[in-house]
Amino acid sequence: MEVNILLWFQNCVRQEWLTPIMEAISFLGKGGWFFLLTTLVLCINKKTRKLGFCLVIAIALEVLINNGILKPMIHRTRPYIAHADVLHLIGKPETDFSFPSGHTGIAFAWAYAIYFAKENKKWGILALCLGVLMAISRMYLGFHYPTDVLVGFVLGMVCAYFAYVINKKYMNNRLKD
Numbered sequence: 001m002e003v004n005i006l007l008w009f010q011n012c013v014r015q016e017w018l019t020p021i022m023e024a025i026s027f028l029g030k031g032g033w034f035f036l037l038t039t040l041v042l043c044i045n046k047k048t049r050k051l052g053f054c055l056v057i058a059i060a061l062e063v064l065i066n067n068g069i070l071k072p073m074i075h076r077t078r079p080y081i082a083h084a085d086v087l088h089l090i091g092k093p094e095t096d097f098s099f100p101s102g103h104t105g106i107a108f109a110w111a112y113a114i115y116f117a118k119e120n121k122k123w124g125i126l127a128l129c130l131g132v133l134m135a136i137s138r139m140y141l142g143f144h145y146p147t148d149v150l151v152g153f154v155l156g157m158v159c160a161y162f163a164y165v166i167n168k169k170y171m172n173n174r175l176k177d
Contacts, residue, residue, distance in 0.1 A: 002145040003083055009140050010088060019090060022137040026091070029103030029134055035059060035110040050167065054117045055110055058163035062109035062156055063102075070155075071097040080142045089142040101144045101152035107134035108156025109163070116164035131156070 028034035039059060042052030076099035080089035096102075111131040115124025135149040144152075 002147060003079065003087070005146050006079055006083075006087055006139060006142065010142065013140060014090075018140075022140045023091060025130075025133045025137040026103060026141055026143070028130075029107055032059065032063070032102075032106045035106050039110070051114065051117050054163050054167040055113045056163075057166055058109040058113035058156075058160040059106060061159035061162060062105045065159065066100055066102050066105045066152070066155060067096075070100055070151075071102070074099045076145075076148070078143060079145050087142055091141055091143070094143060098144055099148045099151065100155055101135070101138050101148040103138050104131070104135045104144070104149040104152030105156045105159075107131040108153050109159045110156075112157045112160030113163050116160055117167070 035055075036059065039052055039055040042048040042055060045052070074097065076097050078094065078098040080087050080093070108128075108131040111124065111127035114127040115121065118124050131153070135153060138144040138149055139146060
């Protein structure tokens with residue numbers, strides 16, 4: 001069923017004008033650079049330092065669990081390799097495993113940490129929209145199965161929640177605005 005979903009993306013959703021947009025969204029997650037850079041900026045700024053540290057915890061948890069534990073343990077082959085006869089990758093092949101999606105995981109760890117930590121939810125909702133676009137881009141381009149991005153989403157959300165709890169309980173008293 002997952003291959004059928006990816007074939008639907010490949011045959012029905014892929015459009016010449018949409019592909020550069022999906023590549024740009026996916027690029028934001030490459031090595032986590034966008035999420036790490038925005039987190040660093042938030043940590044440096046005194047007014048946003050508490051949020052920045054919450055993001056640090058969420059991202060660190062997600063990367064540790066995703067890249068340090070799950071990917072090496074599960075060894076799921078990427079769909080464009082496992083189904084090379086029918087699925088076509090857009091972009092440069094990646095050398096690590098498919099499950100779970102690191103791009104999606106880090107995007108949702110970052111987005112949900114913002115959502116949980118901010119009283120004004122508009123920034124969290126915008127961040128979550130980026131997470132959804134990241135998940136879609138990874139399937140659109142052919143890098144991940146739907147369950148890869150689904151587990152990345154759940155993992156990111158859980159890591160963000162734990163980061164929020166840890167930050168609220170231990171860090172808020174130590175960081176002054």
